[in-house]
Amino acid sequence: MAKAINNKRIGIIGGGQLGRMMILEGKKMGISFVILDPTKSCPASSIADEHIVADFYDIDRIKELARKCDVVTYEFEHINADILIELKDKGSIIYPPPESLKIIQDKLKQNLFLKDNNFPTPSFTKVESIEDIYLASKKYGFPIMLKSRKGGYDGKGNFLINEVEEIPLAYKSLRLRSDLLMVEEFVPFELEISVTVARGIVGDIKVYPISENIHRDNILYTSIVPARVEYVVTQRAKKLALEVIEQIKGIGVLCIEMFVTKDEKIYVNEIAPRTHNSGHYTIEGCATSQFMQHIRAILGLPLGKTDLIKPCVMINLLGESEHEGRGVMIGAQDALAICDVNIHYYGKIFTKPVRKMGHVTILGENINDALAKSDKVRKLIKIVSEDEV
């Protein structure tokens, strides 16, 4: 008898916007979802079938999640991979495989994996004492990038060191977070790009169009798709993404972040073992969204087409108020008068400066058309605190 899918239950560790968007997609096929997140009012809570309110390190509740679901996945990488490996060994189905998560969640292990498999990465050194940073600075020359190996996001956990005098401060500040540090050579890149890629249970792979990513203060500000790079760069980046997901035996969606230099060299910066902010454009911009693709992959369903429907620009909606307060979105009425504007609001109750509150994807006839419309949308839509309206 053919396999039914509407009775499937997916467990998600994390109930943020990525989980929420996954649920919105899965519900279309009748799939149900249990989330595990410590915050009662997290973005996914209002639409999940069940919410286990628990800490991400609560072993018993993670086991409960696994017991209740056909498959467990996660929407962020800073979780205990060992618990997931133990659960997997006892028969739970967990994707992406926790063994690959264990490599990816430690930037040093990730870089070693990339290097051992001949993928191009910035040169790097393990830091065991401050001496290692001085030595690395001599080897690579300034600037250098000091990084926390674990737990970083949106650049938190990185310290750009421009001169030798800054080394003690950089070391001291990052050691406040963790003892596990590494140094990378600084790559003077021209562009940052990312490639969303999906691999199914039987090893089938689909690669998405390349996204060009512009950051401000280390937070993604705009993604432009297709990235404005030469055809050969696109082809090489796609091939790299495909080889990385194959080599790391990923199952589900991964996002590979890369640097492109002026002379068109590509470096792999980072692998995210999950759907990614720079892949949000796929919801309206591609034949299959990254969230639907992830669900298809982890349920063992055939992967969907990844073709671009139209060139597009994704802008993040960040909290703009000076202080924390109940979030209100203004300007949507005028923005929606522009064609092909798709607004996503994550349902976070409180806004605060630069908090990711939503995003907008704007499709255009060409990149310049989408960019021109996105400039208008950015001026119109604001997320402010209720008391500022």
Ligand code: ADP
């Ligand atoms: P996170 O894990 O917090 O996203 P990343 O390691 O991806 O942090 O770094 C955040 C940003 O810092 C990157 O998007 C890039 O702009 C910059 N960056 C990181 N590593 C390097 C490097 N080796 N050389 C130049 N810039 C870098």
